[in-house]
Structures are given as structure tokens and as C-alpha cells.
Amino acid sequence: MSNQKEYNVAIVGATGAVGQKMLEMLDLVGFPIKELTPLASKRSAGQTIDFRGEKVVIKEAKPEAFEGIEIALFSAGGSISKELAHEAVKRGAVVIDNTSAFRMDPDVPLVVPEVNKEDIQKHKGIIANPNCSTIQMVAALEPIRGKFGLNRVIVSTYQSVSGSGNAAVEELKDQSRAMLDGKEAEANILPVKSEEKHFPIAFNALPQIDVFEENGYTFEEMKMINETKKIMHTPELQVAATCVRLPFFYSHAESVYVEVNEGNVSVEDLQNVLREAPGIVLEDDIENQVYPTPLSAENKTDVFVGRIRKDLDVPNGFHLWIVSDNLLKGASYNSVQIAQAIAENNK
């Protein structure tokens, strides 16, 4: 370790739900850091965060803050990334961006290391971290695609409120308390802060994540559809998504239907492939009621898969239940894995 190169790392959005987890994950994997620079809005500048037992002062996220930075992890919203990512690149940083700002840009690799680590090499300064619900799905589907081929995916999601940030976590808590006390629940954030109408998420389900597109799909649904094809390099893959926000704090779950290309594939075949797959934990033993849930996946960096079963009508059709912590593998941990891959490439 002593000869290993150490990096000047910036975290943009260090006070946010994902930013906080990025600090944890950098520490967890023992990422070689020379100096850490937490960046946030002017409002948070001057406050401190704890990192590896030391207090580090938060600076304002502005172009000059990237002088000397080698790796910049962005997670402060798309508009901040659009404003500052190129400024960071201009100053010599490699940007790992966790917003949707550059994901579909043909010049920007969109990377889940277990799936397409090699795409990192093609970067021109920016590497995009995919959408949380996309990451866990492609991590579980790529091993299946690699072995048996894949021609169709239909997913319905069960997504936690932390995907909308810390304020949404607080909103769920406040609304839950109010409703349990028989009071009216106040809704100001979900389903989408910028939208006109807000609905309670406590003891409810909202079939809207992000704004609606012209085609009737939400932006979240289109992210899952388009990003999946880009990451797996399968433009012809049929992908459909319905995204639903639910009253739990962490982890997203997904009910996924897939059709593989090969015939004569069994549930055991899929289980065997997933058992060996990197970053995947098979939790599929119905006789003992073993299957993943949002609570059981919380605070873990893996993607958990269970309830694998054959479609009763379509011979090459299968159903799966995929769960992962949306702030870890779905965001911060995947970003840190990309940083690790960059460090490895530099060795």
C-alpha cells in the first residue's frame, strides 16, 4: 500500500444523502486518498464533516475548488453537474457523476463495474454512474445475458424514499407519525419536489418517480429503459419499466420478468449463474422463506436476488425479485467502485 498512488478526491454534494454515503464507502474500501475535499452549496461551506477520524471543512462548490483535484465524485443534482463537471475536467480531474446529466451522452461511459468496467477506458474526463434502479437490475441480469442471452425485460419497481434525498426521508417519518396519531399528513416533496402536486407517501404508493415524458413514461422509467441498453451494449433489448415510490427508507426492490434467448434453461441454471456472479448474493430458498427484502438489504453493498421462477406459459420466461440498497450499490458504492477501477488502471 505504501507505494500506491494516493489521490486528491473531491465529493460534490457532500452533505446530501448519497454524498454522506460516498464518504462512508471511500473509507470502507480503503480508497487511497491524499486529500479529501468535500464540496457543497455556499450555505453549507465552512461546516465540517468527519472522515477517517478527522474533521474536514466543507468548501463551496465552484470552478476554482477543483484546482488540484484528481477524482471528483458528483452527486448534487443534474444542474450542478452540468455547471461544474466540465470545470473539474478542465482542471485535470476525472469526474464520476451520479446524476442524469451526462448518462446518455455518447462520449460518456455509463458504468456498472461488474457489467462494463472496460468502458471506463474510453472516458474523456467524465464517467457517469447509472440510475439506482438501473444499477441493481443490470448487475443481476448481465450474468444471465452473458450465459443464456436476453431479449426481453419487464420491470415493476418498489423504490424507497431516500432516492429523493434526505428531505424525503424526513417527510416519510413526519407523515407516518402524523397519520398514526390520526392527523393529516402534510406533503411537500414527493412524488417530485418541482411538480405542482404533492401526495402523501406514508402508508401509500405513488406511481410517479420524476417528471412525465411526452410518451407517457416517467423520466425514471425512461432512465431504466435507456440506461440498461447502454450499459449492457444491447440496443435491441426490449425493456419496459413501471416505477413506483413506496413508504420505506432505504433499498429498492424490483419484480423483473425476463425472456432469455436459449431454450431449456432451468431455475437452477439461473441460480447457479447468479451464485457465481460478482456483487450478487442469491437469497432464494422458499422452503425456508429465504428471499431479500428492503430491510434485509439495507446497509449492504451487494445486490440480492430471490424468488426466481419459471413463467408458466413462456418456456424461456423467468421472474426474479432483485433488491439492493439504493444509496450504496445504487449510488455511492458503484461510484467508488468506478474510482477504484480508475486507480487500478493507473497502476
Next chain:
Amino acid sequence: MSNQKEYNVAIVGATGAVGQKMLEMLDLVGFPIKELTPLASKRSAGQTIDFRGEKVVIKEAKPEAFEGIEIALFSAGGSISKELAHEAVKRGAVVIDNTSAFRMDPDVPLVVPEVNKEDIQKHKGIIANPNCSTIQMVAALEPIRGKFGLNRVIVSTYQSVSGSGNAAVEELKDQSRAMLDGKEAEANILPVKSEEKHFPIAFNALPQIDVFEENGYTFEEMKMINETKKIMHTPELQVAATCVRLPFFYSHAESVYVEVNEGNVSVEDLQNVLREAPGIVLEDDIENQVYPTPLSAENKTDVFVGRIRKDLDVPNGFHLWIVSDNLLKGASYNSVQIAQAIAENNK
């Protein structure tokens, strides 16, 4: 109304979540009742319930209790129905059974009045009320099938705890309070009371409703698959289901993918059919964030449909979001509609 025949009606399971709603629904529709006989376990016998402004004493559910009963609404669990339904029929009652005891019996009509009211005529004493998650789905899909044909259904459900009874409702409340206070959540009922393991439902999602079958599907999933085909008289229809229990109190929601037989069907075509369909309310105006949710459907007898959109790859594929109160249209209201149809046939 004065010349209308009035009925001696028994409610078996009068103290349960569905039984209580059956009383409400009988009153709501103004069902012609000569005498109401609430039946329950020995433990509840002697207590009273309120009906149409009067206190009515609960009697013990046993064979002799059905003497003189003309219509018996059962909702006290499958074993009680198996024990007592034939006893009620023997004594001259028509049984409307809300358990899974007889649903797949070829001699027992399985009825959603908007879909297959005519099947009621074939009864031999027992008419079965379908599973809650099945009812709302077939109510919304039958108008589509009738107009455009239907060859495939893939559904992922979002089901409330009241489907597991009043004790599950209390469990969700208790667990929610405990977890908000940073305490451990005690789990004794969900996912399935009789199973060995129980998991918290508060701030979680459980991909198990009812016990597992040999084929890897849960009994709830097989109910949706088999009952849908029976009610719609479409044994060849391809149906797949994944059923998930979620932390809300009332209403089930469903993300449903369908393939219709006809080509050139548009979203507007589906909307127009559903707008005119009995028992269906179209809530589908994404520009104004109009779509149904479990909370918005609560305490309403209709089935609400929104988020209708075309699959982006399969020309005859569509996605829908279907929500209804599981204790009303999903159980008590549908049973009372069957009773109304019987009364109509007797006119």
C-alpha cells in the same frame, strides 16, 4: 321497494375486517334485509354489532345457526367455509363465499358481476367471491378483452396489510411506531401467520403473500393466475403474477402489462373503453398528475385505472396501474353485488 322480497341474511365472520365491511356495504346499497344474523366464533358470540341503527347480537357460527337463512355471506377463513358452507346450503341458503375454499371447484361459479354475472345462474348453492387482487384486475381487463381480445397478462402487485385481517393492520401500526421511535419491530403475523418465520412489514416489502406452492409461486400468485382464467372464461390466456405485501393499510395496487389481440390499438382506445366500463373510474391525466393511489382509492367501491401507456417495443402491448380498496370491491362490495344479482334474479 315495499313489494320487494326481503331476505334473511347471515354474515359469517361478522367481527373480521371483511365482515365489518360487508355490513357497511349491505347498508350502503340498501340491500333488502328481513333479518340480519351476524355469526362469529364462540368467543365473540353474545357481543353486539351495530346495523342500521340497531344493536344485533352475534351468534355462534354452527350448522343450526343457518336455519331459515336465505343468503349467507362467508368471510371467516377457508376452514370455516369448508366446515359450514354445505351446512348452510343444506338448510336452504345460497352461500356467497369470500374464501379460497371453493373458488376453483368446477361446480362453483366464481363471480365478478361486471365480468360474468350470468355465471351466478349456474350455482348449486355456493357462489365464490374471487381473491381481492384478482377482482380489481379482471374488472379492469374484461372491458379491454371484450373489445380488443387479450392474450397475455403479467402483473406485479402492491398489496395492503388489511388483506391479512385486522391483526395485520394493528401489527403495521405497532411496528411503525416502534421503528419511528428507534425500537425493534416485533413481527408475529406477516407474511403468513401459520409460517415459521415472520418479518417486519413496516417500512419494508415482503415478496410472499400466502404459502409457497411446489412450482415456486405463492398461493396468492396462483389464485391470481387461475381465478383470472376461470372468471373470464379464458383458459388459454397467459397470466403471470408476482405478489408483494407493502406497508399500507387499505387498497391494493397493480402494475399490469397486457398484450391485446388486435393491432393498431391506441392508449386513447383503451381509455375510451375503460371510461365507459361499469365499476371502473379512469384516473389517467399525467399532465395534471392524475393517477390513483392506495390512499385515494380507500373507502371507495370502484376500481381506478391510470398510467395507461403503450409498450415501447411490442405494438399490441400496454401497461396499466390498477388500484382498488381490497376490503370493498376486493371483498365485501363484490360479495354484496353478487347478493344483489341473486335478489334481481328472484324478482
